[in-house]
Amino acid sequence: MKRLFPLLLFALVILACGGGEETASEAPETEDVAAAPDIDTDRIWKVRCIACHGLNGDMGTNGAANLQEATSDMAYRVNIITNGSENGVMTAFKDILTPEEIQAMAKHTMQFNENL
Ligand code: HEC
Structure with a gap:
């Protein structure tokens, strides 16, 4: 038993180091952030746009474009997302969304x- 203890300790240290390395190497996560900026377009759609355009974009409330x-x-x-529609029905979002968010929403x- 006296001999086993240092061995166990050694094994534990190795395990601890292995775990530590995993949490330290979060490189893929950073890459993801760079590739797709942290803009949740689905959420913005549901909060800001769904009332007129509907979940699938074809509801047409208040004459909203299909x-x-x-x-x-x-x-x-x-x-049109930045400044609103000329007839004033669609809200201007320039004071509500950032230019990056507007770009993401247009996409x-x-x-x-x-067909696009
Ligand atoms: C108050 C109702 C309303 C809301 C809210 C609204 N829209 Fe609109 N949207 C309209 C109307 C009405 C039109 C058509 C305007 C026109 O033809 O001049 C339109 C047109 C558009 C168009 C142009 C489509 C085309 O090519 O003809 C886009 C893109 C668009 N909306 C995106 C959005 C997005 C993104 C949001 C949320 C950030 C949003 N809309 C929120 C009413 C709305």
Whole structure:
């Protein structure tokens, strides 16, 4: 038993070190953050846009554009999300969302049209 104890201790130290290394190497996580900025477009959609456009973009409340059929480009979408629609029905989001979030949302709306 006297001989086993140092061995056990040695094993424990090795185990502890192994575990430590794993938590220290979080490199993939940092890469993910860089690739996809921390913007939850699904959440923003549900909070800010769903009331008019619906979960799938085709609800059309208040004459909201059907995003499953819309073919407009990114520039048009970024502009309408930033400044609102000319007829004033769609809210301007420039004081609510950051430019990065608006960009991400414009991209998000592209996904509703399967032909894009
Ligand atoms: C108060 C209702 C309302 C809300 C809320 C709303 N929209 Fe709209 N949206 C509209 C209306 C109405 C139009 C059509 C405007 C037009 O044709 O001039 C439109 C048009 C658009 C278009 C242009 C589609 C095209 O190509 O014709 C995009 C993109 C868009 N909305 C995205 C969003 C996003 C993203 C949000 C949330 C951040 C949002 N909308 C929230 C009412 C709304």
